[in-house]
Amino acid sequence: MGNLPDDNSVQLESPCLGDNPVNADDDAVQKSHNGKRCGDEEDGHLVYHVGLVLKERYEAVSTLGAGAFGKVLKCIDRDTNEHVAVKILKNTECFGEVAMSEITVLEEINSLDDDNRFACVRMLDWFEHKGHICIVLELLGPSTYEFLRQNKFLPFSVEQIRHMAFQIFRAVCFLHRNKLTHTDLKPENILFVCSDYDLEYNNETGCEVRKLRSLDVKVVDFGTAIFDHEHHESLVSTRHYRAPEVILDLGWNQSCDVWSLGCILMEFYLGHTLFPTHDSQEHLAMMEKFLGPIPSHLLKETRKQCFAHGEPLSCNEQSYSDGYIEKHCKPLKQYMRCGTEEEVQLFDLLTWMLQYDVTRRITMDEALWHPFFNPLRTQKHRCSTDTHVVLG
Template sequence: MNGNSTKTQSGKACKINPYNPGVKKKATLNITIQNRLFMRSSLQNFTRNSIDLPQISENRQSPLNTTKPNILNSTIPYDPIAQVQSNPLTSQTALKQFSNYLSKYETEEILNYSEVYFLGMKANKIKVNLSEPNFGFDDDRSDYKIIIGDHIAYRYEIQHILGRGSFGQVCMCFDHKSKEQVAIKIIRNQIRFHRQARIEMRILHELKSQYIENYAVTMLENFKFRKHWCISFEPLGANLYEILKSNGFRGFSQLFIKKISFQLLSCLKNLKDNRIIHCDLKPENILLRKTQKEGVKVIDFGSSCFLNEKIHVYIQSRFYRAPEILLGINYNEAIDMWSLGCIVAELHLGYPLFHGESENEQLLCIMEVKGLPPEHLLGKAAKRKNYFEGNLVKNMLNSRGKRRVPGSKPLEIIIKNTDEKFFDFLNRCLEWDPELRLDPVAALAHPWLLD
């Protein structure tokens, strides 16, 4: 489980097309390679840099030291960087011993916690100000003010920020209870984001309770801290966009694409079985597992919904947005299959198949490859007038003076692949009509994947 946000509305991120320098890449929510190296070094240095609470009584034995010093009666100066806690402190004990290291607000707040693992005593604490948003803990965008080295819920040590988005922020933390790194998503402190966070947590709880391999990120815990919903996740590796970038925006082998496609389709099948729509499938939201070289997991269910509880009409990142969303037609889980087709094409090409500068040009990009949409779809389109004047396409110029002509760049010409099974798979994922588009079950049985 994104400061300018890397998403707008429901997370519309753009990427650099190396063959089309006019398309600009916005900052992405996902973890950079540099951050990943930092994460690795942070974990290696944990026992040196990350220890907060000392052993404070004879009946609290440290796993790093079998002796039982009593520092309550010791004349040795207090050293807050002493040794790792093997058990949590009670809030009363932590307050009694370490109140000098807490802010005035924390001396009252800590009493709401039955277990205390980490205090962030070296951090530059936020000073409470009653005239500022959320007593000074929030910025003017209602994002939580993240302080590196401080605590979240007296348990998690903030190590660094992974990214920001329209929903809030994600940071890498060390969990002093489990002694493991976790990613924590901190939701913006606004009612509409709280509402969506509750939906996201319901979906993640549903997926977690299945006890099957569903290729979706695992939610560890969720809780509220200083009026912000927080969700902790398992840490994962680089995302597919980062992998494409590190590969010089060159496409991957068919074998690699098949492996990734199988896992994504397995995820989408499970979502469809549970009547869940992801609503923002894209390379940035597909991350490699840390323990499996070619294993992936789908992340960011912040725009997701149950099929019978759709509340958004402006969804999906632009390059992966299904035509029914662009046209203003009622949608279902088939929008995720369109996104998957776009992702598979990108893994093959190395760059996005449809890379419009705006929503209007996005549909023109699709028509350039797929021709005109069927009339029965246009008859349902609430946004038809955005793209057509009567039966004629509004063939506008983009910022580079380019005019896109429907049907002028057939998919088989762009793909340049002699594998007819691959072309058929891709073409059927990118079907205009969602009723005729491949669904996950049919896609998993397609000859291209079974070869």
């Protein structure tokens, strides 16, 4: 396997640049790479005003987003007169370490993808301001989640999903080839390059909906990205996109990104989260409703004793009701709307991405050559192995 097909991209506006991998209402405590607990006190944020100039260069215009990590500001780069996004981390030891880890990853990505062929956000600069690490990034458009929300959660079409997925898969394949796992793929961390849209009347909703002029996307937020040789924390990913091997504490590798992407594609197709839960056992039970029983050998191997004897998982009524699962989850194939050839291909791809056993789960390399993507490939994209670059 060699070159991946090329994408074109431009730089426009971004409302947010990702957040922490573990939600506030999840069942875990976010940790830094050395295992220290991360503080989330409000006084760790930088206090700023419009017009503040950072590094005698970046003039604050507005707030694009905020979260447990810090803030993202829209700024004018006085040297180029262009808008940029400046991600300002809280001034705590934990977030400083996370920021420096993200900077290391982004520097390597910039170095190895210097012609910007893969859909990963570009870092333009970084510096320190009053104890806060600041990362200057290209300005992008809304996240795919934010666009769904603004568009009344109207699902994307299969053709739209194909276009976006091909770019995302190429980006993640690029990371995986270079011994890096993103670990926090979710719709909030996939941003449209351009925010421009047109309004069109939709017969299904009976009202006007937004249609983006460009479906080009980029992957953002590498704060929890991990190289293969680095220590792997046992808990990664945001709840709804967390792979079963992570929940069962079986250890994880790059294939956890593949599972997350499978959940994301289903969310694009449905318009809503595939597994709407914040409870691990309920999460696994929803997976069983969607995909069938979890293989017994995985339940026997788990280090989580609460799951070791949980067959069938859906029998525990103390933490949730079967009625909730019945209402919110059904077998994969029952979600199919039309049964067209392209839809059948999409669901076949999803079947391979959402395999419980990581040894059976499709890789990103393999996924890019799935028939679902045939319309996007041309002879010029077929390749040699001369661009198989390796991160440091």
